[in-house]
Each structure stands twice: as structure tokens, then as C-alpha cells.
Amino acid sequence: MDLTFAVSPVVLAVSAVVAAAFAWWSYGRSTPTVSGGRRVGLAALRFAALFLVLVLLFDPVWRRITRTGEPPLLAVLVDDSESLRLGAGPPAAAVRQAVDGLPDDAALRFYRFSGDAAPAGTDLPGDSLAFAGERTDLAAALARVETDFAGRNLRGVVLVSDGRVTDGRNPAYLAERFSVPIYTAVAGDSLSSRDVRLERAVTNDVARVGSPLPIQAGVRATGFSGESAAVTVASNGRIITRETITVPGDGAEATADLTITPTAPGVYRYTVTVGPLAGEATTRNNSRTLTVRVLDDDRRVLMVSAGPSPDLAALRAVLDADDSVDLTVRTQRSPGQFYEGALPDALGGYDLLVLAGYPGAAADPGQAQRLAEAVAGGLPALFVMTTGTDLARLGRTFGDVLPVAPDAVRGGGVEVQLAPTAAGEAHPVLDGLGVPPDRLGALPPIAASPTRWALQPGGRVLATVRRGGTVLDAPLLALRQNGDVRSAALLGAGSWRWRTLPDDLDDLRGAYAGLVDRLVRWTTATRDRRPVRVRPDRALFGERDRVTFTGQVYGEALAPIDDARLELTVRTPSGGVERATMRPLGNGRYVADLGVRPPGSYAFTAEATRGGARLGSDRGTFGVGRLAAEFREPGADPALMRQVALRSGGAVVGLDSLGQFVRGLREAGALEDRPLVREDETPLLDFWWLLVVALALLTVEWVWRKRVGMV
Template sequence: MAFSFGYSPWLLLLCVAVAGGLTYWTYRATVPSLSAGWRLLLGGLRFLALALICFLLFEPVLQQFRSTERPPVLAVLVDDSQSMQVVTAEDTSAARPNAARTSVRPVLDALQDEAMPGTARFFRVGEASRALSGGIIDSLRFDGARTDLASGLQAAPEELRDENLGGIVLVSDGQYNTGQNPLRVADRSPVPVHTVTVGDTARQRDLRVQDVSTNDRAYLNSSVPVRVTLSVTEGPGQPVPVTLEQSGRTLDQRPVRLPDGTGEVSVDLTFEPEQAGLQQVTVRVPELAGEVTTRNNAQSTSLRVLESKRQVLLLGAAPAPDVSALRRVYERTADTEVTARIPTPDGTFLEGPLPDDLSAFDVVVLAGFPSPSVPDDVVQRVATLVNDGTPALFFLDRQTDLAAWTEHFEASLPARPDASTSSFAEASFRIVESARQHPVFRIEGAEGALFERLPPLQVPASAWTPTPDAQVLGTAATTSAAPLLVLRRRAGLRTAAFLGSGVWRWALLPSELRAADPLWPGLASNLLRWAGTEADDSPVRVRPTASTFGGTDAVSFTGQVYDQSRQPVSDATVKVTVTDSTGTEYPYTMDPTGQGRYTLDVGTLPEGTYQYEAQAQLGETDLGTDRGEFSVAPLRIEYQSPRADAVLMRQLASRAGGTAYTPETIDRLPAELAGQASFSSDVVQRSSEAELWRTSLFLIAILALLASEWTLRKFLGLT
């Protein structure tokens, strides 16, 4: 305990001495005269009041110091995930929580023994870490669908930051599948980490569906390939059937011979979807005799089934290499069906006349079309189709009738020529710097910078002027920088113009430009995909954050709401109704986040395919609706490695300065902890301060002293 003052204590003594002198001078003689006893009493009351006032004016602070001994704390992290059921099962039946409890119990009993130094704090580790209390063994369910060991190792020191944490014990099978590598966390651990490896480390017989891959999109009544990879441990070398099924109905089945021992084998399955929409299929293999678990013998995947392929009408100016280069690319695109018509000098078309009904086409590709030989009524039919809203790609050719372009396609062309005829000159293609990240230039296997190394194009000498709402993505590598690739979006209609001839050279590159081979097919495909993508101009847009959610992933949505003026609406009521395959409806309301944006977290849903419908209202006014679908797949990641990883557990303990144990050797831990200097009690010095000059008791005492003096003076008749 100690005192401190805001000013020098010598000055305080001087002030007290002055107060004493003033008191003596006041009561050395009184009128009427008083006895020495009364004068001493009155002087004492005044002196004490003045001394207290001086004492408080110097801001006295009382400091107190306390020492507290803290026992060491041991954080015990227990793996509560599903994989613990598998690695601890004593038979080959389905995994059970009781088997895991039986294996973990001796470890927990040893850590709770009276001989254990310090205090143990228990935590559950799975997808997240949380403290355990009460009956520890009864609190464990071993049902976590993921294992994040790193987050548990990070959470324990944070949770116990105010206690004397002396060490961490991790009780686990060592199988992690979420979060960062626990070895990296162990390197930075502030205390030693001891590990207890639970479960069988030996390879046991297990057959699992390792991977299922298929197309993201498919079409009705078309064959869809499904590639299945099986992984087997201690395989019997016998054939097993691999079944592809949907809602309990078998779509395809193929036998495959498993390796003898450990290995992988692949098999190809096919099916023809009969319904459009988001479809979920499951690959299943039978149980092997003596298999450690059957929870990984099936795996599901989802794909979106469309009613038909994209219908493309390809119209050329004449039989020419550029038309062939375009046709080859589009006919090799899986989701595209091409109808090509090439005019002849007599006004007819190769491969048959123009179809009577053009409304069935999704995109029109004008590869130089029309040439002067094309009848005017045919040009007018195609122009009406494009001007009415069908996406179109314009590819300029030396034989293109520019007068027909400006006369019939003026409403949809992204750029207009200054003259109806033009000469051509050679120039290289250059991407506009601000457009390098545009989706049409995202070409897998090649860099956009290679465009300037491609053979030069035939570029029109006359000027072309882009429309005000158009975007120039590519120019000629000349001083004029004439536009070569122009895109336009107007009221949901997408059109693009490629104003250079000779792209066939890009399709037949020499060997020294082999790195640029993907550029032409990639650019042509991306332009077609960009033009054929429907612009979403609906006032209400609600989408799930994923088309397929894992079994324990929270299903969530994002949304946007706009009014008729395309202004965001931030105070609308957006209701979302989720419907499962049985017709059961789950109503929800989205939360606004500002600027017309909304979010919704539904939580986890059972496995299956779901549909949703969103409706937005502002008061009594309906703003619009949106609908879609998503699926929830079963999550079996915990069953992909049905054996304990003792190597990882030993490495983790070694890198964190701890020791690796097993359930058979864990009884050595108490004695070893007692001998470690790091696992010992510490003394914490705590200090507290009391600002006496803020204490009301002193003010009361001063008032009481002064009041007593005043009362006595009146009683004694002093003046």
C-alpha cells in the first residue's frame, strides 16, 4: 500500500503548517474568553477540516498491490467429427458413435485424473471449436461433417488468454479436411502441443467413390458422359457393379474390376436426361465383405439440363475461307447446333434454301452476309429477325454489300461505315487496354498479348464510326486506330461487329505461333457465348450463392430489387418460398443490406433438389418476381480416409514442442507435465488505485467538522 500525490508532499506539509498557524492565531484569544479546553476543541475541529481540504487539493491516490498464484491450465481439444466413428470401429459395420466414445474414454479419464497437475479445460473440435462442460464424454456426438484442426489450435489460446495456459492436448485421428494445415499453426503455437492419436492406423478394406465428374450443362435426350473414379484399399481384385441412379431409378450400370490391394480405377457411365432443370444423379457401389465403412460408397453430383442446344444461323457472303473458319469453330462447340447457308452467284443457297421459320434461331452470324447476289427480300427477312431482337455477330468480308448493311441493319449495327464501298489494307489486331479483362478475351491456354503477333487482317480503308452505346474492344495497330471489334448492348439486344477480313489465317498458324493456336477458336466461341447470353433486365433478381450446396453448407441467397426507373429499392419486402421435391414449402424473408441489395441465410437443408420463388413488394405494390432452383448434396468428406494419420500427429507435436502419445501411453502425461518448467504456476501482480480526492466520505467529514465548529461557536456565544 502506498500514497501518491498530484503535487509535491513537501508543499502539502507547508500548507498544513499554514493551516495550523491560522488556527492558532484564530483561537489564541477569544471574545468572550474561553477556557483552554474549549479553545483546544474548537481549534482542533477547524485544523482537521483545513488539513483535510489541503490533503484533498493535492489529489491523493491510494495504491494497493496484490499477488495471486495461478495454477497451470491444460487445454484439451477432442475431435468430435464423423471420421472418429470410422477409425475407432472394432468391426466393419456402419460407423457408430459408441465405438468412438469407448476409444476416447481412457484418454479423457487420464486427463481428468487427480494426479493431473493444474486444471484441464475441454473443447470440442469439428467444423468449429467450442467449450465442453459437465459430462465431457456424454457431450461428444462425433457427428461433425468437417474437421478443422487448425481453428481449434488457434481458438484455445484465444479463449484462455486470461488464464495460465501451459499446454494443449489434441485428441484426434489426425484427419483434417477443412481450414489451413494444422502444422503451420503448430509452428506458431505459444505453448507446447501434445497429441493423442486415436483410432486404427492400419489400412483397412474400404471401397469409396473418389470422384464423379460430368458436364455442367446437358441437353434433353442427348447422351451425357459421367466419369467415375473408385479408390480401394486392400481390394479383393474382383469385379463390382457401378450404378448410376436418380431418385432410386437406375440410369446405367457397368462392371469394373477392382485392383488387388490398393489403387484406383475409373469407369465411364452415360445417361440421357428426360427432364429439363437442375438434376441430381448418384453413383453407388456395393459393400465389400469386411469393409470398414459404407458411408463413402456413394457420391452425388448435379448438372443443369437444358431443353435444346443453342441454334445458330450462319450466313456467308460466298464460299470463302473465313466462313469455313467460323463454321469449324461453331460446329465443334458442344452446346451449339449450326445451320449454314452460303449464297451462290445465281441468288440461291448452298445446302438448301433459307429456312421458312427463322424465329427458332438463337443467334445469327453474318459472315460477310449479304453479298450483292443475295435477293433483297431475303436480306429483308434476315434484317427483320435481327432488328426484332435476335442477337447477331457481323463479320466483315471483302464481298460484303456495305450498302445493304447500312440500309437494312442500321438499327442493330454497332458501327457504321462512312462510305458504301471501301478498299482494304493490312493491319494487325490490337486489344484496347481498358478491355483486356473483357470476357471475350478470357481464352484458356493463351495470353491476350499474342493477338498482336497473329497474321494481319484486311482492314477497310474507309472510316467506321461506333454508335454512342457501343464499346470498342479491338483496333487496328495503325496510327488511325480504326475499330476492328465493336460490341453493343441496347435494351437487352446484343450485337457485335468484327471489321476485319482474313481470320482464316488465324485458324492456320505456322509452328512458330503454336502458342497462339487457342486465340481464334476462343475468340469466336466467346463472341457467340456473349451474344447468346440473355441480358437480365428483370427488376427482381434473386440467386442462390451456389447451384449445389454441400450437406452441411448453409443455403444462402443474394438479391437485387429495382423500380421501373432502374433505381435500386432498399426498403422492399422480399419474400422467398423454397419448395422441396415433395411439395413442402419453406417461407423466408430476405434482409436488406442497402443500395437495393438483399441477403438470406436459410441454414442447412436435407439432401435433394429445391425450387424457389422470390416476390418483392413495396407497400401494396408488386415490384416483380424471380424463380430458380438449386440442390443440396450429401456430404461424405469425413469418410474419404478411414484410418488414423499417426504421422501427422507426430509431426504436429514435434513442431509445437510437445510429445506424441497414444491411448496406451497417455498415463505418462501427468508426470511429464509436472516435470516441465513451462507447465507450472505463476504469480500475477495486480495493482489497484483509489483516488481519495474523489471520495465523498472525506467531503462528509469536512462538512461535519465545520458544522460542529460553527454549532459550538454559536453555543458559546463567540463573535
């Protein structure tokens, strides 16, 4: 303990001498004069009061230093996930035995963890471990310990786990900066479990009726190399297709390519399964479920023409011959008038807009603008130039929504042939027509405008023009993808010639129909015109997960609707019906939270209304069940556990000798008290009684002066 001042003690000493001299001098000139003991006593009282005030003015601080020891702490993290049930043993029994074998030590602090970590106090009986966690997040468990023991005497962490991480980040990165050593005890054996597992199953989210849907399955195995296993795809318990593969060696992957053909529209759940084989550690990692939306293959196409022409007739013939196309035609007759009747009121119901030379000289500006706004709102478009196209109007109205826009309009036309670019030869529109893409240059010439074209953002040129033997940098076939919306443009009049070919071009006879079909399919491939779209946030929820939904509601031209009422109806596995209203978030988005649901397969429908009018509906399925993440790869991962230990400055410990290791830490001095030095500082001004003492000294001096008759 000591006392410190804001100024040098020398200054305080000098001040004390001055105060003493002043007190003695002041009583040498008093009336009446005092001497002897009275002068000494009165001067001493005055000096004491003055000195105490001086001391307080110099801001003294009373400092006390206390030295103690903080007891050590050792955190023990025990993996309580499902994966500990697998393998030889299984590892769960060894973990329980190791935990029960730890010494009764006040320094130990237990945590059980799986997806998150929970403190279990100073004791964790082995039989209290349920091994039911659906995920393993080692990094989160270590981070929890680091937070809970911040600033305390944590001397190390003992991590008991199989090291199979199924959630969160890599714990080895966290171990590099961990403040204390991590001692890892590996539960299980990486080589003891024979297992075949479905590593991945991949397919398209959207399929069409009558079109093949490919499904690729990746299979890995341990201990079954060279054996045969069946990979199947099933729906509603019925196997649709199967393929037999040879099980790969350890660490390798075998691929099974399966194909199914949906026969009806709807939302389907397909279960892909491998095996099972006799002697597997678990069969819960043998299958995965895929959710696919199957759409009707029919495409509603609106074709608007600048007027009758051979190009219009050729396009119409090809589209009419396609059973998957529901074609509506409007041919310009005069300003604002069409031969077939007025433009449809609801453009949002179409999957594709084909502009056959439109707009022409007779195009009504209001109607053209309405079509352009529909394209800007998300309607795919295919533009085919004809001799009736008004390029100036095309640029003003559709220049922002097509792949190219007229930059400098020039009249007339020149005969050119199609010259695929390198990108075009590899693109699905040209690659797969049944003839080599470079052979398309032999098609009859068509008339291209000398207009200079500007490629729009997101556009790409699949073919340029060729005159004679010279290929020019002028687009003839261009595509554009803007988000999920696609458009295409064929910038040459007279493409009808590609449909009627001479005998020497017999190999190209189907090129025109194939090109139109591929352009239609490409532009509509990612099109989702549904006004109501509702999806569960997962296809399969865990037993402890909250079931949540996300929805979208759109109006004409895909404009978001924020004030709709979106009702969700869920059919439970037991046949019951539950309803919920989805909550709007703005910009046409809606959410719902159904809470934790019992395991099983669920079906749902969603219907949106606004002001009593029905806007549309959607439907689908989802499942609730135990997640198979912990079973995807049985067996331990000792390499990861070794990395965690070494990067943190710890060591790998045998699970059967864990208790002995902890006792050894104590004996080696690794679990010692941490010296704590505590400094307490108290300003003397905080002691109010010192001011009272100074006042008391001055009071005694004053009373004494009065008793001896001093003034």
C-alpha cells in the same frame, strides 16, 4: 497499502507547518485574549480542520495491493466426428477409453467438437461421445478455446483427434501464434485402413442432347495396389457406362475417362462410383453425384442480311443443312422492309444473331439500333462482311458490341488470303477443322476493306490478312467474349468462294461449313437465354444444413426484373408437394430458405409471373443426405497433428497414456496457480465522511469560541 499525493510530500509538510503557525498566531491576537490550554486547544482544532482541507486539496489516493493465486486450467478438445468410426479398432473405442482415463481434476475443461466446438464442463464421460459430426474443423475448435479463456490461467490444450480436417483452415497456421502449448493425441492409424476412394469427379455443368459429355474420375487407394476396380456412371439407379481401372499404389491417382451421350433435355443427376472392393474400411467415399443441365441441341438463329448476295446464299445453305439450327432469315429489300416480313418482335428468344453484311445502305436506323441493343443485352452475334456492308453505319451502331470497330473507314477492297495467328492456330474455332490451321492460307482470296479496325476490349484476332507473301497486321477473323456473351466477325467479302473449291483444294472442301459451324457453336456455347434461372445453393445438402435457393428473373434483352412473383414447388422423397415464395433481393435476384429437410432426393420447379402474366420457369433436383466428407480419406493424419503440437510448443502424446501425461503435467509444475496482483486505488475525495470531520472540527471550534466570549 500506501497513500500518494498529486504533489510532493515536502510541499504538504511545508503547508502543514504554515497552517500550524497560522492557527497559533491567530489565537495570539484574539479578543478577549486566550492563553494556556484554551489557546492550545482552539489552535489545534483550527489546525486540524485546515490540515484536513489541505490534504484533500492535494488529491490524495489510497492504494491497496492484494496478492492471490488463480487456479490453472487445461482445455481438453475431443473430436466427435464420424471419421473416428473408421479404421482398425475403430479409433472411437480408444478415444472413449482415453477420456474415461483422465484424472478427476478441477483444472480440466472439456470440449467436444466436429464442425464447431461446444463446452462440456469439467467432466465428459466417454459414452456421451456420439461420433456423428459431419465435418472436422480443428482450427475453429482451437479458436473457440482461445476466445473462451482469454485473460484466464489457461496452461495448455489437449487435442484428441485423428487429424483429418474436412472443413476450415489449416490448424497448423493457428498453432504458430497460439498462446499456450497444444498437446496432440492421435486417434487411429494412417496405415491401418484399406480403402479405395473416388477422389474427384469432373464434368460440364451444361450439356446438349446428342453431344458426348465427358466425365473424368480420379481414384486413390490405400492397401489395394494392383487390383482391378470398376468405375461406373449411373442415373436413376441404372448404369450408363463403365470402365475398369488398375488400382494405383498408395499416394498415386488413377484416372478414368468416361463418356455419356444425353438423349433428352432436362436436369440429371449422375452418380460416379468406384468399386467397392472387399475389405474396405468404408464404401461411403466410393461415389460422388454430379448435376448436369442437358439442353436441347437446337439453336434458334436469326440471320439479318443487307440484301441478296452470294455470301448470304452460302451462309444460308450451310445453316439450313444443320439439323440443330432453327433458322429465321430477314433480307433487306428497302428502308425498313424485308423480303420475308418484319423483324421478329421477341429477339430474346433467339440464341444467335447473324449479321450477313448488315447494316447496308438501306438499313433503317431504328431497326439497326434495336438489333444492337439486343446484342448489348446479351444476344450472341456473328458478323460476316459482304459487298453490301455500310461500314460507317456498322461502326456507329454495332461498334461497341462486335470484336472490332471501324476506326477509319476507307472505300474499295483488296484481294487477301487468310493467315491464322499463333493464338488462332490453337483456338478451338480453327483447331479441329480437319486440316492444319496453316493450310487455311490456301483458301481462295476474298475482298478485305482497307479500313483500319480497332480491337475492342476482350477481343482477340484469330487470323489476319496476307497479300502475296506478306502478312499484315490487319484483322480478318476476330472473336470477343464480354462476360458470358460472345461475338465473332469475319471481315472479308466473298467468303462464299471457300464453299466452292477446285479439285486441287479438295482437302479444304469442308473448311467453310466447318468454320461456320464452329463459329456458331463457339458464340452460343455459354449462352443461357432462360428468363428464369433457379438453383439450390448446393447439389447435396447435409442432414443439418438449411436448404437454400438462389434465383434470377430476366425480361426481354435479359433486363433484370425485380417485382416478379417467383413460386417454388418442391416434390419431397415421399411424394408430397411443398411450396414457397422466393424473396426478392433486387437487380433480378431472388432467394429462398426451406430450412432443414429430411434425407432423400428432391425435385423442384420454379415459375415466375408478373401482373398475372407468365414470364418463364425452371426446374431441377437436389439431394439431402449425410455428407461423405468425413469418409473421403479414412485413417489418421499424424503429420498434421505433429505440426500443430510442435509449432505451438507442445508435444505429441500417446492416446493410451493420455491420463498419465495429464497427471505428469501436474507433478512437473506445469499446472500451477498464476500469481495475481490486484491494485485498488481510491481517491480520498470519494470518502464523504472526511469533509464531515473537517466541518465538525470547525463547528467545535466555533462553539468553544462563543462559550469563552470571543468575537
